[in-house]
Amino acid sequence: MSTVLTVNNLTVKVTEKKQMKTLVADMSFTVAAGQCLGILGESGSGKSMTCKAITGLLDRSFHSDGEAIFSGSNLIGMEPNVLRKIRGKDICMILQNPMTSFDPLCRIGAQMAEGMAAHTELSKVSIKERCFSILDRMQIRNPEEVLLKYPHQLSGGMLQRIMIGMALVMEPKLLIADEPTTALDSITQYSVVEEFKKIKENNRVGMIFISHDLGVLSQIADDVIVMHNAKIMQRGKTKAVMTNPGDEYTKFLLAKKKAVMQKFYQVLNPGNEVSVCS
Amino acid sequence: MLKRLLHNKMAMVCVGFILMIVLLGLLAPVLAPHDPYYNNILNKFQAPSLEYPLGTDNLGRCVFSRMLYGVRPTLFLSFLTMAGTIGLGLLMGLLAGYLKGKVDEVIMRIIDIMLSFPSQIMVLAVIALLGVNIQNVIIANVFIKWAWYARMIRTSVVQYTDSGFILFAKSIGHNTPYILWHHMLPCIASELVVLASLDMGWAILNISTLSFLGLGVQAPIPEWGAMLSEAKNVMASRPEQMLVPGVSLMLLVAAFNMLGDCLRDVMDPKEARS
Numbered sequence: 001m002s003t004v005l006t007v008n009n010l011t012v013k014v015t016e017k018k019q020m021k022t023l024v025a026d027m028s029f030t031v032a033a034g035q036c037l038g039i040l041g042e043s044g045s046g047k048s049m050t051c052k053a054i055t056g057l058l059d060r061s062f063h064s065d066g067e068a069i070f071s072g073s074n075l076i077g078m079e080p081n082v083l084r085k086i087r088g089k090d091i092c093m094i095l096q097n098p099m100t101s102f103d104p105l106c107r108i109g110a111q112m113a114e115g116m117a118a119h120t121e122l123s124k125v126s127i128k129e130r131c132f133s134i135l136d137r138m139q140i141r142n143p144e145e146v147l148l149k150y151p152h153q154l155s156g157g158m159l160q161r162i163m164i165g166m167a168l169v170m171e172p173k174l175l176i177a178d179e180p181t182t183a184l185d186s187i188t189q190y191s192v193v194e195e196f197k198k199i200k201e202n203n204r205v206g207m208i209f210i211s212h213d214l215g216v217l218s219q220i221a222d223d224v225i226v227m228h229n230a231k232i233m234q235r236g237k238t239k240a241v242m243t244n245p246g247d248e249y250t251k252f253l254l255a256k257k258k259a260v261m262q263k264f265y266q267v268l269n270p271g272n273e274v275s276v277c278s
Numbered sequence: 279m280l281k282r283l284l285h286n287k288m289a290m291v292c293v294g295f296i297l298m299i300v301l302l303g304l305l306a307p308v309l310a311p312h313d314p315y316y317n318n319i320l321n322k323f324q325a326p327s328l329e330y331p332l333g334t335d336n337l338g339r340c341v342f343s344r345m346l347y348g349v350r351p352t353l354f355l356s357f358l359t360m361a362g363t364i365g366l367g368l369l370m371g372l373l374a375g376y377l378k379g380k381v382d383e384v385i386m387r388i389i390d391i392m393l394s395f396p397s398q399i400m401v402l403a404v405i406a407l408l409g410v411n412i413q414n415v416i417i418a419n420v421f422i423k424w425a426w427y428a429r430m431i432r433t434s435v436v437q438y439t440d441s442g443f444i445l446f447a448k449s450i451g452h453n454t455p456y457i458l459w460h461h462m463l464p465c466i467a468s469e470l471v472v473l474a475s476l477d478m479g480w481a482i483l484n485i486s487t488l489s490f491l492g493l494g495v496q497a498p499i500p501e502w503g504a505m506l507s508e509a510k511n512v513m514a515s516r517p518e519q520m521l522v523p524g525v526s527l528m529l530l531v532a533a534f535n536m537l538g539d540c541l542r543d544v545m546d547p548k549e550a551r552s
Contacts, residue, residue, distance in 0.1 A: 057448055060379050081453070088451025095449065100442030105464045114460070115450040163446075 004174050004206035005031045005054070010066035010076070012046070012053045023049045025230045027066070031174065031206040036196075038221025038238060039210045040253070046230040047210045048096075051176045055091055056083040070174065089119040092167035096179040098159035102151035108162065109147030115166055134165035138195065157188030164195050168205075175199065176208045181216050189216065196220050214257045218242055226250045282544045289540035292533045299530055303349030310343035314500045323516055332522050335505070336512060341522050344500040348523065351501045352530075355416060355494075356481035360474055362420035363481075367427025368470075372458050374428065375435025385428065392425035401484070405493050415494045419484055423477070430473060434466040468545045476538030479531035486527055502527045 012024040024046040031037050039047045053064040054075055068075040070091065075083060087093075095101045102111055112131045116122060122130070128147075135143035138161040151159060160180060167175055177196065181189040193216055199205055200220060211217050217224060217238065224241050226234040226249065234247035245251045283289055302309065311331065321338035324330055332341040374385040404418035438444060447457045486503030488494035490510075495501035497508075502523040509519035 055449065057445065084451050084453060086451075087449060093446075093449040095442060095446055097442050101446040103443040103447070103461050103464075106461075114452070118450060118452055118456075166450075 003030050003032050004070070005208075006067075006069040007050075007054065008067045008069075010050065010053060010064065010068060012049050012058070012062055012064045014062050022230050023062075024053065024064075027232060029225060029235070031208055033173070033204055033206050034200065034202075035223070036200055036207040036209055036221050038217040038224040039208065039227060040212065040214065040217055040224055041227035042212055042253075045227045047212075047227055048178050050227075051093070051178055051208065051210060055087050055093060055176065056080060057087075085119070088115065089170055090172050091174045091176065092170055092172040094160075094163050094167055094175070094177040094180045097183040098156050098163055099151070099183065101163060102159060104151055106150075107147065108149055108151065108154065112147070112162065112166055116169065119170060130169055134162070134169050137168070138162065138165040155188070156184050157191060160184060160188070160192050161195060164192070164199075168199065172205060174206045174208070176210075178210050179212070180209075181211065181213060193219055214242070214253065226253070283541070286540050286544055288536060289544065292537035292540065295529070295533045296537065299349055299533075300353060302346055303353060306343075306346040306350065310340070310346045312340035312343045314339060314344045314347040315498055316340075323512075323519070333518075335519060336508060336516075341505075341519075344505060345502070345522050345526060348500040348502045348505060348526075351412075351495050351499060352482060352486065352503075352527075355412065355485050356478060359416050359419045359423075359481045359485065360478055362416060363423040363427055363477075364470065364474055366420060366424040368431055368463075370424065370428035371431025372435055372462065375432040376439055376454070376458060376462065378439075382432075386432070389425040389429055392422070393429070395422070397422040401488065402493070405488070410493050410496070412495060415485060415488050419481065423481075427470075427473070431466060431470065434469055435462060438462060438465050472538055472542045472545060475534055475541055479534040479538075482527070482531050482534070 007030070008028050010024060010027040011022065013020050013022050015021075027046075027050055029037060039050065041047050049058075049062075052058050053062070054068045054070075056075065056078065058064065064076050066076060070086070075086070102108070109128075109131060112134065113124075113127045116127050116130060120127075131147060132143050135146060140146055140158055140161065146154065146158070146162075154162075160183075164180070180196075181192055184192060196207070196209070197220055200207065209217065209221055221238045223236065224238045225232055226241065226247065228249045233249045234241060234245065241250060242254065245254055311329070316339065318334075318338035321330075321334050322336055324334040324338075326333045330340050330342065332345065335341055335344070370385050370389070374382045400422045401415075401418045404421055405414050408414040408417065444457060444461060447461050452460075485494055486501070486506070489501050489503030490507045492507060495504050497504065505523040506520055506527075509516075509523065512519055
């Protein structure tokens with residue numbers, strides 16, 4: 001397995017009212033091709049900040065230090081125009097809320113096409129063919145119709161799958177999924193997670209999967225990093241972290257999740273206890 | 279939305295009226311019974327007749343022909359003013375709202391300074407500095423008005439800058455001009471159109487005002503403001519001279535203002551449901 005991304009001592013700070021606030025402290029990890037790294041943590045723990053820092057999506061009020069080595073070059077502090085060409089081609093992102101991630105005034109087809117047009121020299125016809133193949137791969141029916149629709153006419157799950165498809169068609173080396181299932185209901189969550197599993201099986205893409213959902217992460221992540229208050233609390237193999245949390249905060253998270261799930265199962269069928277990972 | 283606009287009677291009446299005026303202006307050489315510059319002092323202050331549908335003015339020129347030809351500078355100059363204002367305002371507003379930080383600070387402070395001067399005085403000052411000329415009138419009008427637009431556009435841009443689809447466009451790897459042009463502009467276009475159509479009336483009035491004061495379009499050229507100015511000299515003896523340019527100005531400005539109101543109603547999401 002070849003390493004796709006190596007992050008060393010990544011620190012993100014923001015200046016607010018003349019005070020430096022650390023959003024991500026001293027983060028280090030590696031992602032290999034065909035492997036999925038899960039980043040777990042509560043809201044505001046710095047999960048998304050890490051990814052935005054790597055892809056250079058933070059604006060100038062943020063300062064990022066450290067290094068993120070991607071195919072031999074450091075992404076932190078890279079010339080924005082060079083980074084822009086890598087972003088969307090070699091590193092693709094899947095954003096949190098599919099309903100707002102598409103321009104409400106553009107048709108789906110146009111938005112899919114413009115992403116491809118930005119990075120490839122394909123003709124209009126072959127772009128359209130590719131759009132069809134994306135929709136086909138993502139099991140969306142009536143692709144002709146879908147391409148002509150506006151985002152608000154499609155469901156969140158469909159949009160999220162389209163977004164995943166758009167990322168995959170570029171054949172990136174690294175795929176960053178920033179809470180891709182958070183805004184979806186459980187049934188669509190399931191189908192989206194299934195898509196991610198398929199990506200993993202292809203074994204070529206390195207994946208960073210950010211989530212606060214233990215259930216989703218335990219399904220697809222190989223390794224997991226638990227973040228709290230900008231710091232890494234624990235890291236290790238997913239199974240090991242889930243079943244044997246060494247860190248206090250991780251224990252707390254798991255216990256909370258377990259409590260919620262227990263209540264849920266109690267309501268469903270009283271007198272039955274279930275563990276988190278199953 | 280276009281459908282709703284087409285169903286709005288008031289909007290269609292206004293659009294129709296404006297289009298008619300534009301057409302009259304364009305077809306002036308065909309429609310006008312006389313040369314707007316041809317004067318015949320013996321024929322001055324004639325009452326409307328078949329030869330002179332709206333009578334003649336103090337130099338015996340055909341008022342109807344002058345009114346038709348007057349559409350051209352009036353509308354053309356105000357279109358030019360609005361185009362310049364929106365162009366400059368859009369550029370500044372987009373830059374300030376999207377780039378944030380220092381660029382935003384600098385542009386907004388310039389806007390604050392611009393807005394702290396009373397606009398009419400500024401126009402007079404600019405014209406006094408640059409000289410009496412049609413170009414300078416446009417420059418002066420753009421100069422005082424762009425700041426309003428820049429501020430309005432900045433507000434809308436800031437609202438959309440952090441939205442998901444802009445972030446997504448960035449993460450796909452589009453460059454800034456592309457994002458601004460393809461994703462930002464369509465979002466703010468509706469507000470811009472409403473404001474522009476409302477201000478079109480303002481531009482017409484302002485240019486006519488300046489011509490009336492003798493600072494804009496100069497004497498022999500037929501322009502409604504300038505025509506009013508000439509008619510003013512005989513206000514006591516021949517008040518009807520002011521009617522033609524005055525009423526046509528009023529109607530045109532009213533049409534633009536009401537069109538703006540209708541557009542706002544049409545684009546109001548609350549109205550959409552009913």
